[in-house]
Each structure stands twice: as C-alpha cells, then as structure tokens.
Amino acid sequence: MSDDPVEYVVENKPCLVSLEEGKKYAWCTCKLSKTQPFCDGAHKGTEHRPMVFKAEKTEDVLLCACKATKSGPYCDGAHNNLEDVYAEASDAEILSMKDSVQIDQDANGKALVDGGAYVMTPNDKNDTVVGNLRYQPVIAKEDGATKLSLHRLTVSAGTTKWMEYEGVDTVLYFVSGAGTVDIAGREFNVDKEAGLYVRPGEKFRVITDEEMVIYATACPLLTDLTVTDDNETTFQTEQEERYIAFDEATANVMANRIYQELVDKKVGSNEVTQFIGQIPKSRAAMHRHLYEEAIVILTGYGKMWTGTKVTEVKTGDVLFLPHRQGHSVECTDEGGMQLMGVFYPSGSPAINY
Incomplete structure (x- = not known):
C-alpha cells in the first residue's frame, strides 16, 4: 500500500458491515472510493489495488476506513492514533445531549441508563x-x-x-x-x-x-x-x-490515552479479553463496540453518557455495556481515571465505531 498522501473521503473510523459466508469482497486501499469501505474503481490510474477477500462466515464486522490498519481489511484501532487527542465529544454532540436525564442509583446501588446499560456500586x-x-x-x-x-x-x-x-x-x-x-x-x-x-x-x-x-x-x-x-x-x-x-512502560499508546491488554489470546484466553486503561480529564465521543463489556473504575470519577441519560461514576463502580450500546465515559477528575475492562468476544479495546 502506498504512503503517498491522498484525500480522505471518509471519517477516520471503521465501517460496520454485514458479511456473507463464502462471498468475495474488494476492500478499498486508496481512500478514494465513494462506497467505503469497498472499492468502486476510483483507484484506476493510480498504483493502488483493492484487497479481495472471502468471508469465512456470516457476521457483522468492522472494516478499516482510515487505511492505517495492519490487519486489513479489518479495523485494528489504528484510527485512534491518527490524531494527537483521542476522539472527544464534539460541540454538536455535547449540545445534542444537554437535556440528558440524570439517573441516580436506586436502593440496590444501580443506575440504569439507555439500552440496559448501567452503573452500580457493589x-x-x-x-x-x-x-x-x-x-x-x-x-x-x-x-x-x-x-x-x-x-x-x-x-x-x-x-x-x-x-x-x-x-x-x-x-x-x-x-x-x-x-x-x-x-x-x-x-x-x-x-x-x-x-x-x-x-x-x-x-x-x-x-x-x-x-x-x-x-x-x-x-x-x-x-x-x-x-x-x-x-x-x-x-x-x-x-x-x-x-x-500491568506495565505502563510497555502499554499501548492510543492518542493521549494508554491501555494494556492483560489476559487475552497470548495466555490462551480465546473467549474474553481483559485490559487496563488510563484516560485524562476528557469526554470521549459517543461510540459502540461489537462486544459485551464490563468496566471497573479503579481510580477517579466522572460521568457515563448513553444518549438520553447520564449518571455519575466513581472509584469502585462497575459499568455494564451491552453489545452495540452507544456510550461515552467522561473523566472529570483532574488526576485522570484508571479502569479495568473485560469484554466478549475477545479482541482489542481500541476497536470501536
């Protein structure tokens, strides 16, 4: 793949697509296609060629749109490092959620927000x-x-x-x-x-x-x-x-955040991935994952936004995020936030859409 600069026609985030088992697809590598993430022939006249692959099974996947992945055609989270700052909530997004309903914890310590997501204090x-x-x-x-x-x-x-x-x-x-x-x-x-x-x-x-x-x-x-x-x-x-x-010296850098995968396939865990992450004072852009996730807040405090609802989070709290549930964790602690996460199916915590 050439490193020559060309114009982006899509945002630096992956595309959610449904693949059919046995079907062949042509993944765009030139960034010029208007049918991202697939080729539309726009590479003609350049040195680029699409990557043709066959789907091994019928499933929903995230295909790379930024073309920085090392696991093409699949997203590997590389889009998070194309900017100096991890994707934060835009002014328009913040405005759209300004009327979010504040949800407090009930008598059992649980605050239930959108889509079955919740925050609880054991x-x-x-x-x-x-x-x-x-x-x-x-x-x-x-x-x-x-x-x-x-x-x-x-x-x-x-x-x-x-x-x-x-x-x-x-x-x-x-x-x-x-x-x-x-x-x-x-x-x-x-x-x-x-x-x-x-x-x-x-x-x-x-x-x-x-x-x-x-x-x-x-x-x-x-x-x-x-x-x-x-x-x-x-x-x-x-x-x-x-x-x-956890070893901060060898942790992965993701813009202005860091994370390290602890238990994953390298120790034989093929079903679930466990990671630890550190985030600065910030509010992440709303995003989703193709996995079910649990997060434990180890240090720090802030809020979790889910679209129409928002709730407080603090050290010791557990967050549950169902498959594909939109969410944004905001750290309001000047000292930042540290968290542990686990998710199924296994993969990389840097992959989102």
Missing part, C-alpha cells in the same frame, strides 16, 4: 460468605447480560475453599492486596493491577495474609460461582503462562 450487604471468602454477582443474566458473568470476590487472611465457573474461561483481576492463587495444584504469586487466566475444567483457590479484592469474569456462558471443599481438577500444562501484570 454493596457488602449482598455478599455470600463462605469461610474467609465473600462474593457477589455484579453482572449476571438478571441484569440483562448474555455472555459475561462478573463477580466481586473479597478474601480475608487465610485459604479459601476451591472455586470454579464450570465449563467456561475465567479471568481474575486483582484490585488490591497480594497473595497466591492455586490453580488446580499450580501456584501463582499475584499482586494488584494484574490479571490471571483459569482454563475451563480447572478449580482455583486464594491464599493470602491480607484482605484482597478480586474481580472474576466468566465467559462465554452465564455461570455462577461454585465453592467446594475438594479439588478433583488438574492444571492444564499446555498453557503454562497465565499471569500478566
């Missing part, structure tokens, strides 16, 4: 207690989730019983505290700001000398946590590496 009173383990669901089928189950686990000093989300991938994130996680007989030393992957068919337990707060994601089936006295499972040695810690 309440210790909702915990189930088993020995030195306290846990509660914060995203479940009853909340409108179709793929992601999310639990908050609070562990005090000692050794928990064995835990399992049967038959699904499990991803742990350590909010606070340090200790050891025993995955079916294999021990991992863990600390805050890190993720750990537990394969289907493995039980795990936590050993610690201090209080730990952990978020556990189970995917792709909505599954409750089971707690038992015994472990009859075996650590699956075909995937030895499971633990990934």
